[in-house]
Amino acid sequence: MMPTIQYYKKLLLLLVIILLPGACLLASSSTIIDDLDKKIKVPRIKDNVYKVLNLISERSGYLFIYDSKIVDNQEIVRLNEGEYDIREAVKLATGNQEIEIKLVGRHALIYIPEKRATGNNIGKDSLQISPKKDSVITVSGRLLDRGTGEPIPFATIYIEKSSYATISNLSGDFRLVYPDTLTTFMVKISHMGYISREIDYSLLNRQTPTIFLDQKVIPLQEIVVRVVDPLTSIREMLRKRDNNYSDIPTYITAFYREGVEYKKNITLTEAVIQIYKAPVSSFFVFDQAKLLKKRRVSKEFEKDTLVTKVRSSINSILMLDIVSNPPDFISPEFFQLYNYTHTDITTIDDRRVYKFSFEQKPNINEPLYKGDIYIDAENSALLKAQFEINPTYVAKSKDMLIMKRSKNIDLTPMKVEYNISYRNYNGKYYVSHVRSDLKFKVKRKKSLFSTPLNVWFEMVNCKIDTLNVKKFSPSEKISPRDILSDTEFEYDENFWGQFNVIIPEDKLKELINLYIFNSEQKTK
DSSP states (O other): HHHHHHHHHHHTTSEEEEEEEOOOOOSSSOOOOOOOEEEEEOOOOOOOOHHHHHHHHHHHOOEEETTTTTTTTTTTTEEEEEEEEEHHHHHHHHHTTOEEEEEEEEEEEEEEEEOOOOOGGOOOOOOOOOOOOOOOEEEEEEETTTTTTTTTTTOOOOOESSSSSEOOTTTTTTEEEGGGGGGTSSSEEEEBBBBBEEEEEGGTTSSSSEEEEOOOOOHHHHHHOOOHHHHHHHHHHHHHHHBBBOOEEEEEEEEEEEEEEETTTTEEEEEEEEEEEEOOSSSSSOOEEEEEEEEEEEEEESSOOOOEEEEEHOOOOOOTOTSOOOGGGOOGGGGEEEEEEEEEEEEETHHHEEEEEEETTTTTSOOOEEEEEEEEETTOOOOEEEEEEOTGGGGGGHHHHEEEEEEEEEEEEEEEEEEEEEEEEETEEEEEEEEHHHHHHHHTTOSSSEEEEOOOOEEEEEEEEEOOOOOOTTTHHHBBBOOOTTHHHHOTTTTTTOOOOOOOOOOHHHHHHHHEEEEEEBOO
């Protein structure tokens, strides 16, 4: 068997599925420009609110931010041709005369004032301000593509000059909690292929606005002219690992979630973990993880005899740092197994990025990988990788993914995908987000039909620490063979406190909302 398959087994066996029979705004620190009386020319238009606001944005130069509960993007509105000031145009576009606009830099927040009923402010309109209870700031929002209106998943949201960060979920939603000592720094939003945004925290605090990102267009002639050899770029990436990635141990505080969905049954396990990251060039020191908090949510709507458990998923998260643990498609000794092409030039944070695609050669019939990697054009840092087990041969990976199953169950992998991204902090790159999605087909013996089984797990890097970093004691660290979900917990809405989490996407929210959670309910 080829050496690459051995690596493949080493990586994928870490994820083992066991199938057993069984039963208001604060005052901004930025300069606020009072420019709402500026006149703009608007043509006669009849369209939805989203497109009309985009037109006003283009004419005024301001980028609008608003809560989708206040503004209905799909409502059809009419504007007559003429000159309007910005405030008037927005009120006509939204059909709501009660809204107000707050300008901070190039951003315009659309909001509805609330009445204060205390002190000298009785009867005055104001943005809702709650008494300060914690020494933290919470910012949140939803990211959409300005051109398509589609959610933007896996964008990085972070505070400049700090290590606090989170990502947007599959619905584009995010929430970030950080100390109020950092309010002088901007909230930054970054995603591959989009123009990065810097927003004052006051526009995102205590509400959930919609934020539109614009795609970054690279001139076609530049894509044609700047054809780069993929193998040379990958070798250069490996050569510069010590310069681009941390050469000292670090702590990463991360949020982790894994889920199993089968028929109408779902099990979620969530945790805050601390990761000891070994230096990137270390050969004899390995990454470790320990649990800080965890909970399990489980609900069965149908009686079924299928029990699915995910083993070693935390260890898989550590192994999927492909810079520290290079898989075959970025290892020079296995280049002969793949075909590589330079397929695109894109950007992130105003930096040029090369996109390289790879796929196993046609004469190889083993289940290897296909996908894309993104490498910084200037410093050769690997920034992102999206890959999957080759769909043509994914069914052959059954024995590598499944450790134990009932004799009465036939389980076939249908799709196995991985997403890994990195972000820069103080001149070094750290793993930012890891996600894996595994889809199976379950068929019982003597049954004519099959049922889908979905398994996923993901981790987001929420905070980086480089001081006083020590390895965990044996009693603290998570065993590579741990089944994280095998513990009973109470569901507590305030469980996470001031930890950052990945907000459940819309589909997951719907599933969770089917449950009746309270402080007395025990999960199974």
